[in-house]
Amino acid sequence: MTAAAVLDKHQLEQALYEERQAVSSGALKEENPLDTSGEFRALCEACRRGDLRSCQEQIDKCANINAKDEYDYTPLILASLCGHYEVVRMLLEQGARCERDTFQGERCLYNALNDRIRDLLLSYDYAKSTDPLQPxxxxxxxxxxxxxxxxxxxxxxxxxxxxxxxxxxxxxxxxxxxxxxxxxxxxxxxxxxxxxxxxxxxxxxxxxxxxxxxxxxxxxxxxxxxxxxxxxxxxxxxxxxxxxxxxxxxxxxxxxxxxxxxxxxWLDEHVIKHKFEVDSNKIDEVRWELGNSAFADVLLRAEDEAWEDKDEANRLATQLAEVDLQDDGKKGKACASMPGQRRSTLYPAHRAMLLRSEVFATMFSSPFREGQENRNLQVIPVDCSPEVLEIVLRFLYTEQATFPLSLALKVLQVADMLFIERLKQRAALLISTLGNGTASVAIKAGDEQEEEDVNIYDIVRVGWDTRVQRLEEFGARYLAYRLERYIEEPEFQELVLESASRITRRQEIDSVELIDDIRYYLSERFRLRMEDSGLNEMLDDEPNPEGKESRPTNEQPQTDFAGGRVRALNDELAGDEFAQNAIDYQILLDRIDRLMEHLGLDG
Missing domain, CATH: 3.30.710.10 (Potassium Channel Kv1.1; Chain A)
Structure with a gap:
């Protein structure tokens, strides 16, 4: 990066003056308006701290991602100034602007903490950062x-x-x-x-x-x-x-x-509003003609999720039928209130917008039934719940998709099935931000376990199945920052074996991708605290010859500074938090090695 790549300070001031003159004259619209709302303040604070989850939550509350605070700072400038690479990337993917010919864009580049962030900002051109509706x-x-x-x-x-x-x-x-x-x-x-x-x-x-x-x-x-x-x-x-x-x-x-x-x-008033439910076994009796008030030319069918498992539904109905209900002294059967048929929800839709999915584009161009025009609208099943199908339709019609973390995995799988790449990446972004939890802070031994928002094993597997690199990286990082909690679980061991089996014609010298990634993020987790403390050399020493999970042999006795010592994962006292991190890092690496040996894997 040459010095000429970024404007000098006096050039920034000149750009600011010219921009304000154009705005005051009405020639330009203010692209970074002042915002003093609580949501925007919370967004700015989250960008300062590097809290991915809080950032996403405030954006979901419609905080203006391109506004500025009373000190003329935008969320993107704060994140780049404080060195939070992941937050910067997330903001850019959500539509934050960084344009070279504007004051705020040049200021963002000027204040970037390091070259890695500056290169990321430069890589986001106009089409990516300021025109998310272009597709x-x-x-x-x-x-x-x-x-x-x-x-x-x-x-x-x-x-x-x-x-x-x-x-x-x-x-x-x-x-x-x-x-x-x-x-x-x-x-x-x-x-x-x-x-x-x-x-x-x-x-x-x-x-x-x-x-x-x-x-x-x-x-x-x-x-x-x-x-x-x-x-x-x-x-x-x-x-x-x-x-x-x-x-x-x-x-x-x-x-x-x-x-x-x-x-x-239009989507709300003519598609979502006109959805209707029918018994699944009566789908063939549905008749919607062309020339309807919604101008729809196809019906999309989603199954009621409560009835996806027919055997489970029948079992539940049988159990309830055996329960006697008392009503004014008379006995009845509970099955009378049980719906007897699986239900389907049908949505009137337009092929012109469904063509944004490669699957639908191929389907409608084929010589098969779905590609033919009939007087009555054809019913096309989509393997998802009505709730997920509405999210997919909203994205296809408006390029917008807002959904909770609880639905993100299902949306990702349906987007992958329908080949809707941008929605797939949107769901992956949501999972890796809202599902991030406290990944930026190492979970300490003895801390009360936080309530899990996501099943990390499902996320890693879906990342493999859908070929979303972001989810694979997120899963490895999530596990690395909580490794002491997960490493003893049987599900974790199964996941490691699955990762090993993904290598075709595996050789003895082949490593396990998941374990390699976890080691990398484990190093990142502790390096952030130890880089400047001079304790990195402690990690190069051999452990106790007795094989016990104890402190490195060259560690000097620590002084108890007024009882301020802390305990490592093996319950031994460490002189301070830096020493504790050095010990914990070595302990977790040893646990990984023993796990690999137990599973009969190398690498």
């Missing part, structure tokens, strides 16, 4: 030219141009279209009086396409008339070109957010 916009724009599979259901005619479009998108984006289409849901063609160029530019705008030359070809007067007729004032505003790149980007971002909100309202 949604790109998909909607691609529908304009997609011929296979066919998803359009209305032709918009203007001049000599005929565009094959989608009723639900037009209805969500334009109040005029919403009224017209609600009157005649079965309409196949709609004419707008305007030139071909104006119609093309206007429809591309509604489909979130980035327009340049199209505005020049379309007459400004006609665009203004269409803007009023469609009741989309932003259409006319965007037709006025600007030479300022940042102004254009802010316009674009604001329009994407507005479109996202419109699609979310």
């Amino acid at each position: 949604l916009a790109a998909h909607i724009t691609s529908l304009l030219g997609r011929e296979q599979p066919r998803t359009s259901d209305i032709a918009i005619v203007g001049g000599e141009t005929t565009l094959q479009l989608h009723k639900f998108i037009l209805s969500a984006r334009s109040p005029y279209m919403r009224r017209e289409l609600s009157k005649t849901p079965n309409i196949k063609k709609l004419r707008l009086e305007a030139s071909s160029a104006s119609i093309r530019a206007s429809m591309r705008f509604l489909y979130l396409s980035e327009l340049g030359a199209e505005w020049e070809n379309a007459g400004s007067h006609e665009i203004g008339e269409l803007s009023k007729r469609l009741e989309v004032p932003q259409l006319e505003e965007h037709s006025i070109q600007t030479s300022d790149r940042r102004v254009g980007r802010q316009r674009r971002t604001a329009e994407l957010e507005r479109a996202r909100d419109q699609l979310e309202v």
Whole structure:
């Protein structure tokens, strides 16, 4: 990293002055507004401490990730200044801005604690850090030219141009279209009086396409008339070109957010609101025709999770049937209140949005039943609960997904099954932050065990099955920071054996990936406390020849500073916390070695 890669202080001050002048004149929108809310203060404090879990919790409470406090610090600047790499990465993945041509972006780079964080900030370009809705916009724009599979259901005619479009998108984006289409849901063609160029530019705008030359070809007067007729004032505003790149980007971002909100309202009012339940054995009797009020062209089916295990349900019903109930002296059977059939929930959906999943895209393009058009909507089963399917639908329609940690693993598995990579990474991010617990603090012997929010064994296995490297790393780090609690458990030993079996044609010299990762994070756990204490050399000494878990043989007797000594994992007194960490580190390494020997593994 050269010195020229970061602006000098006087250049930062000049950038700040120019930015404030542009904001005060109204030419620019304030991208980092002052926020004094309790949620934002808690977010800033969590970024100072490096508390991943608290950061995610405050973001879930809608704290503005790009706001600033009264000292002009953004959460990203605080995390980079304090050297919390994982927090910086999480903030960037959640949409925190770090742009080279802004004061706050240059300040973030200038204040980064080390080169590792600075390189991470530089690696997040505009598309990654400031435009999280771009994938949604790109998909909607691609529908304009997609011929296979066919998803359009209305032709918009203007001049000599005929565009094959989608009723639900037009209805969500334009109040005029919403009224017209609600009157005649079965309409196949709609004419707008305007030139071909104006119609093309206007429809591309509604489909979130980035327009340049199209505005020049379309007459400004006609665009203004269409803007009023469609009741989309932003259409006319965007037709006025600007030479300022940042102004254009802010316009674009604001329009994407507005479109996202419109699609979310449509999803809630026409998809989620119109879901309905039926007995699973009566699915074939369901009839929904094309031209319905939701403009849906497919029904997605989710099974009621309470009835996924039919044998268990039957057993429970049998047990309850044997229980006598007293009601005014008369005996009855409990089975009368037991639902007799498994239930399914059906959601009216749109193939155009489901195409964001590679599985659905392949399914609808195939010559099989799912790829054929029928008068009645086809029912497509999705192997998940209604709660999880709603999360998936919300992500496909809006690029947003907020869900609790308890559902994160299920969402991850369904996203992997449907090949929705961004949702898969979102679920992995949630697990590795909310599930982090107190991973930043070593669990001390004798401390009361915290309540577990996650089953770490399930997380590691799902990470292997779904090929999510982030989960594998999180699992190893989580176990390393709590190794004394888990290493004696049979489930931990089974996990180590599973990790060893994942190596095809395993050789004697092959190591076990999980154990290698745990050793690395175990070293990190203790190195953070010992690097500057001069105790690292203690780890190079041989342990007690008797094989007892005791202090290294060269350790000098420690002085009891007013009874301030602490105990190591083997219950021996250590002179201070640094000495305790050195002893504990060696003890845990010895336990790992003995475990590997017990399992008959090398490495």
